[in-house]
Amino acid sequence: MMKKEVAKNTYSLPRSSVLSVRTFKKNWELLLLAMPAIIYFIVFCYAPMGGAVIAFKYYNYIDGIFGSRWVGFDNFKYFFLSNDAWRITRNTLLYNAAFICLDTIVGVALALLLYEVKSRKCIKYYQTTMILPHFLSWVIIGYISYALLNPSYGLLNQVIGAFGGEGIDWYATQGAWPFILVIFQIWQCIGLKTIMFYASVMGIDQSLFEAAKIDGANKWQQIKYITLPHLVSIITILTILAIGGIFRGDFGLFYQIPRDVGLLYPVTDVIDTYIYRGMKNGDIGVTSAVGLFQSFVGMVLVLLTNAVVKKINPDHALF
Amino acid sequence: MEKRFSVSKILLNGFFILFSLCFLLPFLLVVSVSFSSEASIEAVGYTLLPSEFSLEGYLYVFQNPQQIIDAYIVTAFTAFFGTLCALVVMSMVAYSLSRRDFAYRGGLTLFIFITMIFSGGLVPSYIINTQYLGLGNNILIYILPGLASAWHIVILRTFFQDLPMELVESAKLDGAREITILSRIIIPLSKPVLATVGLLILLGRWNDWNTSLIYITNQKLYTLQYLLQRILREVEFIQAMAKEMPTGISAAQIAGDLPTESMRFALAIVAAGPMLVVFPFFQKYFVSGLTVGAVKG
Numbered sequence: 001m002m003k004k005e006v007a008k009n010t011y012s013l014p015r016s017s018v019l020s021v022r023t024f025k026k027n028w029e030l031l032l033l034a035m036p037a038i039i040y041f042i043v044f045c046y047a048p049m050g051g052a053v054i055a056f057k058y059y060n061y062i063d064g065i066f067g068s069r070w071v072g073f074d075n076f077k078y079f080f081l082s083n084d085a086w087r088i089t090r091n092t093l094l095y096n097a098a099f100i101c102l103d104t105i106v107g108v109a110l111a112l113l114l115y116e117v118k119s120r121k122c123i124k125y126y127q128t129t130m131i132l133p134h135f136l137s138w139v140i141i142g143y144i145s146y147a148l149l150n151p152s153y154g155l156l157n158q159v160i161g162a163f164g165g166e167g168i169d170w171y172a173t174q175g176a177w178p179f180i181l182v183i184f185q186i187w188q189c190i191g192l193k194t195i196m197f198y199a200s201v202m203g204i205d206q207s208l209f210e211a212a213k214i215d216g217a218n219k220w221q222q223i224k225y226i227t228l229p230h231l232v233s234i235i236t237i238l239t240i241l242a243i244g245g246i247f248r249g250d251f252g253l254f255y256q257i258p259r260d261v262g263l264l265y266p267v268t269d270v271i272d273t274y275i276y277r278g279m280k281n282g283d284i285g286v287t288s289a290v291g292l293f294q295s296f297v298g299m300v301l302v303l304l305t306n307a308v309v310k311k312i313n314p315d316h317a318l319f
Numbered sequence: 320m321e322k323r324f325s326v327s328k329i330l331l332n333g334f335f336i337l338f339s340l341c342f343l344l345p346f347l348l349v350v351s352v353s354f355s356s357e358a359s360i361e362a363v364g365y366t367l368l369p370s371e372f373s374l375e376g377y378l379y380v381f382q383n384p385q386q387i388i389d390a391y392i393v394t395a396f397t398a399f400f401g402t403l404c405a406l407v408v409m410s411m412v413a414y415s416l417s418r419r420d421f422a423y424r425g426g427l428t429l430f431i432f433i434t435m436i437f438s439g440g441l442v443p444s445y446i447i448n449t450q451y452l453g454l455g456n457n458i459l460i461y462i463l464p465g466l467a468s469a470w471h472i473v474i475l476r477t478f479f480q481d482l483p484m485e486l487v488e489s490a491k492l493d494g495a496r497e498i499t500i501l502s503r504i505i506i507p508l509s510k511p512v513l514a515t516v517g518l519l520i521l522l523g524r525w526n527d528w529n530t531s532l533i534y535i536t537n538q539k540l541y542t543l544q545y546l547l548q549r550i551l552r553e554v555e556f557i558q559a560m561a562k563e564m565p566t567g568i569s570a571a572q573i574a575g576d577l578p579t580e581s582m583r584f585a586l587a588i589v590a591a592g593p594m595l596v597v598f599p600f601f602q603k604y605f606v607s608g609l610t611v612g613a614v615k616g
Contacts, residue, residue, distance in 0.1 A: 023422045029497040030415040034427060037412035040467045041434055047447050048439030054446070065446060110338075116331055128599055129339035132346070135598040137526030139544045140591045143551060143584065144345045147352060153364035153580065155348060187341070192605075244436070251529060259552065272441075276533075279442050291440025299437045319432075 055292045059284040075289035084274060092270040095178075095254075096246040099185050104235060106186060107193030112223060114194065115201050127198075130191030138188075138252030145184060145257050177258065177267045184257050185250070200234050201227055236309060236316040244302035247271060247294045353377070353584035360580045376581030380589055387589060389539050390546040397461035397542070398524040405520050406513060408466050413475035414501045418487070435469040445533060460534045461542070465524065471516050478512040479505055515604045522605075525594055543590045550583055 017023065055075055057068040079085050117123050133141065148156050149170040157167035170176055204226065212222050249270025258268040271294050278287035310317035344367065352365045356373035363370050380387065415421050416428060449455035454463065482505065490500045531545035
């Protein structure tokens with residue numbers, strides 16, 4: 001803290017306008033260092049934000065973004081009146097809500113269990129195996145799911161067959177997919193989540209547990225009154241971030257695992273896969289409207305969640 | 320007391336051993352299929368151990384390896400070169416942002432923060448990249464749009480901020496330029512955070528398939544993961560790999576003759592294997608990257 005104060009005093013300049021020539025002369029070197037990134041953000045982030053006006057236009061390739069005809073909210077109307085709007089919004093929201101809850105619950109539970117394992121070697125081994133899927137692309141996880149679910153060769157149907165059951169054509173059974181997708185999502189990310197929570201539990205002052213033990217607290221009471229309260233901060237931060245992304249379906253998961261099978265769209269289609277398919281078919285106007293809707297709602301949700309958290313406990317707010 | 324303790328210990332470790340099998344067995348399955356003979360797959364399906372050991376999948380892969388070599392070169396080049404470029408661009412801006420005396424700090428922070436919570440979406444980006452920047456079917460599409468990310472800049476900036484300011488100060492007194500301070504003082508002190516961010520970017524790029532899916536039609540520019548996806552999905556792709564087949568044989572016959580199943584999985588091993596062996600060694604960097612990222616910006 002001291003260090004920073006000293007630095008601040010030596011460096012703070014006499015107040016002059018940010019836009020003055022004098023300020024520029026003092027700062028041009030640092031500004032130059034920031035320049036590549038500034039140009040990057042203008043070209044690859046701000047230009048597409050401006051380009052999002054095509055959501056209000058009837059896009060054609062010859063006239064480009066600026067030349068195309070304005071159509072007001074027609075693209076939005078078309079989307080919200082279609083059957084797709086409800087289906088993809090519901091799927092995206094429900095899947096993400098399930099992911100947020102289950103990832104947190106399973107992650108915390110595994111972290112608490114892992115904390116009870118005292119052998120360093122075992123912990124290392126369990127952590128490394130759990131985190132393996134994190135290093136795989138969704139394409140490879142697609143291979144794995146295919147090897148398990150393939151109707152004629154897949155391992156799952158062989159197991160069912162071994163118990164005398166009838167093999168199931170998984171890629172034609174809608175009812176199974178909510179479970180399949182949730183399982184693969186957890187399988188992919190739970191290692192990292194667990195390690196993160198575990199690291200947080202490890203950071204708790206050991207003397208708290210010792211004092212609790214002397215006072216006669218059992219394992220469950222220690223978890224309830226020491227460990228879980230300590231985890232609230234990291235859980236809140238992760239949840240704010242996740243709620244901000246609740247309108248964003250993980251494209252890899254929803255594209256690679258169900259293999260883009262049309263029959264499964266009612267239960268596997270999310271906003272991101274819908275936008276990709278629409279764009280491929282040339283529905284530029286409607287898909288950009290959906291993208292803008294997604295982005296806007298996402299932003300509102302982040303700001304809202306953060307504001308609510310800030311009101312309850314400013315320490316847990318993200319910004 | 321002693322006995323109860325050991326029972327719970329056995330239960331706990333038993334649970335974790337079973338749990339880790341859930342992560343290991345799927346890999347074993349893929350490896351096993353790649354080493355199975357086509358006939359045995361036809362007969363009994365995919366098995367956890369090959370019911371008839373065979374290298375035919377791998378033989379076909381290595382007989383006509385041009386596509387895989389191309390994809391390896393494209394992926395390795397874009398992953399390593401792209402990561403390096405991104406680290407340079409981001410450490411420069413992060414250094415400026417880390418300096419409390421930088422007059423444009425507040426404005427620039429807001430400028431970058433906005434990109435964190437709002438985006439124009441996939442479609443406008445696609446139109447701008449292809450129509451206005453000419454990045455469609457261009458290898459630069461793998462590098463340029465990934466040059467910077469607000470999250471990674473925040474991680475770097477937070478680390479730079481905590482370095483002792485006196486170093487910068489004394490260098491300035493000696494008349495050093497900012498670029499010199501960055502490259503000679505800040506960068507050498509920041510190796511851990513650069514390794515963390517670098518590995519995060521590298522992993523993302525190595526596993527990239529959506530960029531090819533959206534922007535690339537030229538087969539020579541496919542990334543490994545995208546090549547794999549096409550091989551898993553499309554039989555024609557496997558046929559294209561068997562160019563040496565005599566002409567006059569129908570596509571269906573070629574497909575029938577090829578060890579398509581084991582070959583697909585052999586390819587997956589050839590493509591994903593090396594990195595899967597390498598990355599876990601850097602596990603601690605990924606974990607630290609996560610915890611740094613979870614700290615408030």
